Amino acid sequence: MIQPVFRLRIALAVLVSCLVASSAWGASLLARQEKPDRASRALERVLGDLDEQRASVIAIQRELVARPAISPYDGGEGEQAKALWIEGWLREKRLPQAERIDVPDDRVPARLRPNLIVRYPGASSGSENAGRTLWIVSHLDVSPPGPLENWTASPWVLRVDGDMIYGRGVGDKHQAIVSALLLMESLARNEARPPLSLGLVLTSGEKTDLPPKYGISEVLRSRRDIFRPGDLIVVNAYGNAQGTLIDVAEKDILWLRITVNGRQTYSFAPNLGKNALEAGAALIMDLRGLSKRFPAENALFAPPVSTFAVTRPESEEMSVNQIPGTFIFHLDCRLLPGYTTDAVEADVRQLADAAEKRDGVSIRIERIHERGGASVPTSPDAPVVRALARAVYAQFRREAKPVGMGGVSQAFSLRAAGLPVAVWTIMGDSWAMADERIPISAQIDAAKIFARILFDPEARETAPLP
Numbered sequence: 001m002i003q004p005v006f007r008l009r010i011a012l013a014v015l016v017s018c019l020v021a022s023s024a025w026g027a028s029l030l031a032r033q034e035k036p037d038r039a040s041r042a043l044e045r046v047l048g049d050l051d052e053q054r055a056s057v058i059a060i061q062r063e064l065v066a067r068p069a070i071s072p073y074d075g076g077e078g079e080q081a082k083a084l085w086i087e088g089w090l091r092e093k094r095l096p097q098a099e100r101i102d103v104p105d106d107r108v109p110a111r112l113r114p115n116l117i118v119r120y121p122g123a124s125s126g127s128e129n130a131g132r133t134l135w136i137v138s139h140l141d142v143s144p145p146g147p148l149e150n151w152t153a154s155p156w157v158l159r160v161d162g163d164m165i166y167g168r169g170v171g172d173k174h175q176a177i178v179s180a181l182l183l184m185e186s187l188a189r190n191e192a193r194p195p196l197s198l199g200l201v202l203t204s205g206e207k208t209d210l211p212p213k214y215g216i217s218e219v220l221r222s223r224r225d226i227f228r229p230g231d232l233i234v235v236n237a238y239g240n241a242q243g244t245l246i247d248v249a250e251k252d253i254l255w256l257r258i259t260v261n262g263r264q265t266y267s268f269a270p271n272l273g274k275n276a277l278e279a280g281a282a283l284i285m286d287l288r289g290l291s292k293r294f295p296a297e298n299a300l301f302a303p304p305v306s307t308f309a310v311t312r313p314e315s316e317e318m319s320v321n322q323i324p325g326t327f328i329f330h331l332d333c334r335l336l337p338g339y340t341t342d343a344v345e346a347d348v349r350q351l352a353d354a355a356e357k358r359d360g361v362s363i364r365i366e367r368i369h370e371r372g373g374a375s376v377p378t379s380p381d382a383p384v385v386r387a388l389a390r391a392v393y394a395q396f397r398r399e400a401k402p403v404g405m406g407g408v409s410q411a412f413s414l415r416a417a418g419l420p421v422a423v424w425t426i427m428g429d430s431w432a433m434a435d436e437r438i439p440i441s442a443q444i445d446a447a448k449i450f451a452r453i454l455f456d457p458e459a460r461e462t463a464p465l466p
Contacts (some may be wrong), residue, residue: 078108138176142169149433178237194454247423264325
């Protein structure tokens with residue numbers, strides 16, 4: 001018979017053995033939980049690799065800047081040279097080749113406006129057209145440089161100063177092109193197959209072409225099938241330097257061309273003419289009252305009000321000693337939801353009628369561009385918005401928030417087609433200005449944000465595929 005003391009010793013030994021075994025099992029389980037999976041290790045390799053790509057950013061930007069892609073609307077030759085270079089770069093790097101959607105345009109030397117679609121397949125693709133895709137949507141064309149004397153150096157020669165690069169288009173929109181190409185090359189170099197595929201859509205004629213028929217609208221018309229349910233679509237068009245703004249809604253837009261007709265004469269006898277410039281200037285001052293006629297505010301948008309900006313005067317070749325008989329300028333209106341373009345144009349017409357009576361001139365108003373209503377907002381809870389917010393926080397430890405904007409982007413057409421879209425970029429303060437600039441590090445950071453989305457397990461699982 002076992003004595004009580006021995007029973008106690010046996011019980012204690014068994015308890016100790018169980019605790020040791022339990023501790024070892026727990027440590028083993030914890031180690032398994034903390035051990036990164038294959039996708040996490042691949043992401044870390046890609047992130048580390050992107051940190052080493054400063055020279056690649058400069059090299060790609062130098063080639064893009066050297067190929068002006070200005071719309072014929074602004075006197076340019078279009079986007080063909082830039083599209084050809086990108087296609088050649090993809091071939092050189094042995095990456096997936098671009099599908100082209102060309103739109104005829106006799107105004108440019110190439111007689112066409114190119115659109116490029118590139119898709120780097122992820123691990124879940126199975127085939128070229130299967131699996132969820134993160135699409136980065138941007139454009140090839142850039143703004144005109146404006147007066148060259150305002151630039152420190154040529155806008156078409158990349159200038160590097162520390163972490164900052166300068167040149168027309170470096171931010172708007174070479175940034176998106178560079179980030180996507182860097183990421184594709186890094187994925188291939190590291191033999192990384194993320195759960196999501198990576199898609200890049202680069203379109204033409206998005207800056208100033210009227211009507212905007214050469215770019216995203218044509219892609220949607222001819223290849224609507226490339227965007228599938230469950231895909232995540234990011235239009236690279238708007239943001240801030242911190243990367244914390246995600247656009248989910250846009251204002252409506254109306255562009256008016258206003259022609260003031262007076263009577264030309266010599267300036268020594270101004271009473272014999274009707275000074276169109278003077279009358280136009282008075283009307284411009286009257287138009288400042290539009291903000292009081294349409295005063296609503298919406299905190300989602302920045303700025304939170306409708307805006308009415310006088311832009312682009314069209315000048316005639318005249319002598320200093322002549323009174324102008326014609327003066328033409330443009331009015332750019334960005335309207336909050338709830339206001340219509342018809343209502344704004346009616347008010348402008350009312351102000352013009354009063355100016356005609358006051359100054360003895362005639363005024364013609366032409367509607368040269370409108371979008372036809374504010375876009376359908378993307379839900380702040382849409383998978384693409386949430387995925388971007390997670391990636392921004394993981395990269396910067398900053399909270400990103402959904403906002404609305406007054407800018408024009410490809411998101412309008414995509415949302416009108418029923419696609420949830422987030423508009424996001426790391427944006428500087430010099431787009432469309434002289435000495436346009438952007439940090440090299442910002443482009444690498446953007447590539448890292450997209451990489452994090454590609455490997456995001458929650459992004460892979462949300463919005464079930466058909």
